[in-house]
Structure formats: structure tokens, C-alpha cells
Amino acid sequence: MLQTINEKFGHLRQYLNWSVEDDRHITQIRSLLLPFAPVFIEDFYAEIVRHPTIARVITGGDQQIARLQQSLLRWIDELLSGRYDVEYVQRRWKVGYRHVEIGLDQTYVNIAHARLRMQMQCILLEELKKAPDQLRDCEITLHKLLDLDLALISAAYAAELQERQHKQAKQDERLATIGQMITGLAHEARNALQRMRASTESLELDLEEQPNLHPDLHRLGVAQDDLTRLFTEVQNYAAPLALEREWVAISHIAQQAWESLTRQRQGRDAQLKMIIPADLNHGNHDAFRLQQVFRNFFENSLAACKDPAILEVTAQPQSIDGQSFAEFRVQDNGPGLSESARLHVFDPFFTTKTKGTGLGMAIALRIVDAHGGRLQLGPVGSTGADFRLLLPRVEHVPSAKDRHRG
Amino acid sequence: MSPPLRIAIADDESEIRDHYSKIIKRLGHEVVAAVDTGNALIEVCQRLHPDLIITDVHMPGLDGDQAVREVWKCETIPTILISAYDQPKDFPPAGINVAWAYLSKPVKRLDFEAAIRATMNTATFE
Numbered sequence: 405m406l407q408t409i410n411e412k413f414g415h416l417r418q419y420l421n422w423s424v425e426d427d428r429h430i431t432q433i434r435s436l437l438l439p440f441a442p443v444f445i446e447d448f449y450a451e452i453v454r455h456p457t458i459a460r461v462i463t464g465g466d467q468q469i470a471r472l473q474q475s476l477l478r479w480i481d482e483l484l485s486g487r488y489d490v491e492y493v494q495r496r497w498k499v500g501y502r503h504v505e506i507g508l509d510q511t512y513v514n515i516a517h518a519r520l521r522m523q524m525q526c527i528l529l530e531e532l533k534k535a536p537d538q539l540r541d542c543e544i545t546l547h548k549l550l551d552l553d554l555a556l557i558s559a560a561y562a563a564e565l566q567e568r569q570h571k572q573a574k575q576d577e578r579l580a581t582i583g584q585m586i587t588g589l590a591h592e593a594r595n596a597l598q599r600m601r602a603s604t605e606s607l608e609l610d611l612e613e614q615p616n617l618h619p620d621l622h623r624l625g626v627a628q629d630d631l632t633r634l635f636t637e638v639q640n641y642a643a644p645l646a647l648e649r650e651w652v653a654i655s656h657i658a659q660q661a662w663e664s665l666t667r668q669r670q671g672r673d674a675q676l677k678m679i680i681p682a683d684l685n686h687g688n689h690d691a692f693r694l695q696q697v698f699r700n701f702f703e704n705s706l707a708a709c710k711d712p713a714i715l716e717v718t719a720q721p722q723s724i725d726g727q728s729f730a731e732f733r734v735q736d737n738g739p740g741l742s743e744s745a746r747l748h749v750f751d752p753f754f755t756t757k758t759k760g761t762g763l764g765m766a767i768a769l770r771i772v773d774a775h776g777g778r779l780q781l782g783p784v785g786s787t788g789a790d791f792r793l794l795l796p797r798v799e800h801v802p803s804a805k806d807r808h809r810g
Numbered sequence: 811m812s813p814p815l816r817i818a819i820a821d822d823e824s825e826i827r828d829h830y831s832k833i834i835k836r837l838g839h840e841v842v843a844a845v846d847t848g849n850a851l852i853e854v855c856q857r858l859h860p861d862l863i864i865t866d867v868h869m870p871g872l873d874g875d876q877a878v879r880e881v882w883k884c885e886t887i888p889t890i891l892i893s894a895y896d897q898p899k900d901f902p903p904a905g906i907n908v909a910w911a912y913l914s915k916p917v918k919r920l921d922f923e924a925a926i927r928a929t930m931n932t933a934t935f936e
Contacts, residue, residue, distance in 0.1 A: 594894035594915040595823070601916040602829030608919075609832060632916055 409559050413493045416555055420548045427486055429545035432538070434484035436531045437524055444523040445476050451519065458516075461506050480520075483553060496553055500560030510561045514554070521550050587642045590635040597635075601628055637763045641752060645774045647690040651800055654732060655680050657691050658717050661698035668703060673711040676702070684719040684730040687795050693771045697779075700764040701734045701791055708756075708789065709738035722794055729777070729794040736788045746781055815839040815930065818860040820851040820877070821892075822869045830864060833919055837926065848872025855881045862930065867893035875901050882906055888933040890925050892917055909933035 449469050453459045462468055503513050532539035604624050611617050655678055662676045705715050714737045722731040748754040750769045755762030772779040775795055782790025817839055819830050827844045834841050843854035849872050851865055865874035875898040878889050886908035894915040902910055909932035911925045
């Protein structure tokens with residue numbers, strides 16, 4: 405990589421006709437500029453903190469600025485050193501790379517570079533105003549030098565971008581392979597599960613007269629159900645999501661989800677309260693998929709809350725970047741999410757339950773994404789769990805399916 | 811009590827065939843054939859004309875759904891497809907009016923029994 409950069413630098417120098425004359429001018433430029441360096445460096449950083457987008461990369465306050473000012477001084481010192489060998493190219497390239505690493509958009513680096521150039525040029529103009537020939541020579545050399553430096557920075561950006569794309573492609577490839585493998589595994593497991601199920605049920609039929617063995621068979625059946633559910637969830641997560649939209653009421657979907665949890669609510673003091681304004685209630689959604697989302701919220705809440713468990717679904721209009729959403733808040737009176745849970749709640753395989761695939765929320769996020777909606781957490785410090793499900797608000801255009809339903 | 815059905819089953823795994831046979835017999839129906847390939851399924855259907863086909867989708871050689879498509883060209887026998895994979899695309903083929911059901915593996919006995927009843931009810935209704 406460095407070899408290439410070095411060669412490129414050599415070519416560019418030739419292209420710009422860098423000569424011994426330039427080397428001589430550099431000595432003069434150096435003696436003119438260096439005394440002013442502390443002043444324009446001060447000015448340079450004062451300008452940066454005025455621009456939030458650029459200042460965002462400076463996280464260490466005044467101390468960091470002081471360090472950066474030192475680095476910039478070294479950068480100028482080296483720029484004007486007159487020694488443009490392999491080490492020089494290497495160090496300049498690294499400076500460029502460092503800017504890539506801290507995530508600064510190349511546009512800002514270019515602009516900052518332009519500002520330094522302007523400051524240097526102003527000093528030359530002032531110092532050489534009585535020697536126009538020298539001024540012209542020095543200006544030309546300074547521009548060549550700065551353009552070469554900028555070429556090195558751009559090369560660092562290009563190299564990083566290439567590397568990142570390469571890494572991303574590798575990562576995508578690996579994920580795709582894992583996805584295919586898991587889907588294949590789940591399918592094959594289903595065949596094995598079918599044999600287990602068949603054998604267990606055959607045994608059940610054979611052992612009808614021996615009720616003492618029924619609890620064992622029942623436990624076998626439950627374990628098979630759990631395994632089946634696990635594979636179904638993994639497949640659901642891996643499979644492409646095709647929505648079947650229809651005009652439906654969220655209150656109805658949430659109620660259905662709640663009713664599907666009869667088993668989990670058995671023996672519990674748990675209540676679902678819904679306050680959804682009529683104008684926010686309906687939307688063009690996949691009822692089955694959204695029921696999965698609500699079921700997942702409710703299941704988690706039931707697992708986390710002590711009795712009496714109170715779950716609330718409320719709604720309000722919301723606008724993000726000019727787009728209208730209906731925001732459904734799903735809150736409970738449980739302990740809420742820990743700091744780590746807040747960070748990872750939507751990651752696949754993250755779970756706080758001892759039994760659970762950790763795919764529920766990841767699937768919910770996929771479903772909401774597919775609806776063009778958003779799934780977010782309420783602010784830090786919310787009491788209890790606080791999920792925000794935002795769904796786009798659209799005009800109702802009756803579909804064939806709606807009409808069919810009468 | 812509805813009259814006993816003559817049922818053909820196809821699955822490449824013997825445990826599964828045995829299990830289906832056991833359930834079917836318990837329900838008072840008759841297993842006229844239990845085969846392990848799609849080609850064999852076509853052959854028994856053409857020879858024995860069962861009232862109902864219960865078949866796995868993925869089998870060595872010809873898949874169950876492909877075999878059924880072939881059978882339906884001559885006779886629309888009600889069918890239950892069972893698969894660990896997604897429901898086959900374009901099934902049933904357009905223009906064919908036949909009672910059918912799809913079950914996803916692993917199938918529970920109660921669902922299996924319900925599917926037989928539902929498919930035959932639809933078939934009778936038609």
C-alpha cells in the first residue's frame with residue numbers, strides 16, 4: 405500500500421514539475437511562515453469550535469485542542485521541512501488516515517486544508533508585497549506542496565473506504581452463509597422433530613392404559629413444542645418479510661395479542677389498558693405481523709412485572725422530518741430496562757429471560773421497519789418498560805381485501 | 811359417522827408413515843398404500859383411486875406436490891401436503907378445483923386429524 409502511495413507521490417511531483425527551484429523557495433517560505441504559525445493555528449481552532457459539525461470530532465475539550473494545536477504546528481513544520489522522502493510520505497499519509505479514523509468527512513478536511521492554505525497565502529502576500537516576483541514563485545511552490553499533501557490525504561481516504569467496503573462485503577457474505585446454514589438447520593431439525601413427535605404420539609396411543617406414564621409423555625411433548633417454537637422464530641428472523649396489508653385497528657390487534665397470552669396470564673393479576681384516539685387507531689398494516697409485535701411487548705412485560713401488572717397502550721400523533729406518524733406507547737409498571745438492556749434490546753439473541761430465544765424484539769424491529777415505521781425506547785429514566793411504536797399515518801384507500809371483508 | 815376413507819400416504823421416512831397409518835386406522839379409515847417416493851404415489855393413485863392423499867413435499871426423486879399435480883391431471887383427489895419447508899409456490903395450480911390442506915412439520919396428531927376432517931368436509935361440500 406505504502407509503496408503505491410510513495411510511487412503515486414513521485415508521479416504527482418513530476419506532474420507538477422517539482423524542481424530544485426521549488427526546494428529553494430520552500431526554504432524561504434519556511435522562514436516567512438513559521439514565526440506566524442502559532443497565530444494562525446490559534447485562529448484555525450477558534451474557527452473550528454464555531455462549527456458544530458466539525459467540532460463534534462473534538463471530544464476532549466480545551467486540553468485536546470491544546471494537543472491538536474501542537475500537532476498542527478508539527479504538521480506545518482514538517483510540511484515546510486524541505487525533506488520529501490519516503491518517511492515524509494508515510495507520515496503525511498498517516499495524518500490523513502487518522503482523520504478517517506475519527507470519522508471526519510473528507511469535505512471538512514478539504515475545507516480545513518483550504519483555510520490553512522488561505523492563511524499561509526495571506527502571510528506570504530503581506531510579507532512579500534514589495535517583492536512580487538518572489539511572491540509569485542513562493543505562491544506557486546506553496547500551492548504545489550499543499551496540493552501534493554492533499555493528494556496524500558485523499559489517498560488515505562480512498563484506501564480506508566476500499567478497506568471498509570471490503571470488510572463489509574466479507575461481513576455480509578459471512579452473515580448470508582450463517583443465515584443459510586441456520587435456515588437449513590431449522591428445516592432439517594423440523595424433519596427430526598416430526599419423527600420425535602410421531603414417536604411420542606404413537607407411544608401416547610400405545611400407553612393409553614398406563615396413565616402413570618402420561619406426565620412424562622406430556623413433558624416430552626412440551627419440550628418438542630419449545631424446540632419447534634425456537635426453530636420457527638429463527639426461521640422467521642432469517643426469512644424475507646412480505647407484508648399482507650389491510651385496513652386494521654391497532655386496538656383490535658393489541659387486544660388479539662393480549663388474548664393470545666391466556667396461558668401466560670393464567671393465575672396472574674394482569675390488566676391491559678388502552679387509550680387510543682379514534683383518528684390514530686386505523687392504518688394499512690399487516691395485522692398478523694403487528695400482533696406478533698404487541699404479543700412480544702406484552703410477553704416481556706408479563707415476565708418482568710410483579711402483580712398487579714398494569715400494561716398500557718396509549719397513542720399520540722408524532723411528526724418526524726415532516727412525516728406524520730401515529731406513536732403507540734407501550735408501558736408497564738415493571739422495573740424497566742437496565743442500561744445494558746437499553747443498549748441491546750433490539751439485538752438478535754439478546755434476552756433477559758432465562759427461557760427465550762432473544763429474537764422477539766429483533767423480529768419486532770424487522771416487522772416495524774417493513775411497515776416503514778420506527779421502534780424506539782422511551783427516554784432514560786422512564787418508570788417501567790416504555791416502548792414507542794411509530795407507524796406512518798396514511799389515507800385510507802380501500803383495497804380488494806377490505807371490500808371482500810365487507 | 812362418515813364412511814371409512816381409503817387413504818394413500820407418502821413419506822420417505824418409515825417412522826412417519828407408521829405413525830400416520832396408526833392414527834388413520836384409529837380414526838377408522840383404511841391406508842390403501844404407504845409409499846416413500848413421488849413416483850410410487852402417482853402409481854398407487856392411478857391404480858387404487860384413494861379418497862384422500864396425505865403426502866410429504868420433499869422426497870427423493872419426484873416431490874410430493876409434483877406427484878399430486880400429476881395425479882390431478884386425471885383425477886382431483888383431495889390432498890393434504892406436509893412439509894418442513896414453506897408451502898410450495900403456485901399450489902394448487904390455477905384452474906383446479908380440489909379440496910386440499912397444507913400442514914407444517916412437526917405436525918401434531920390433533921392437527922393431523924383436524925386436517926383430514928376439514929379436507930373431507932370441503933370435498934363433500936363441493
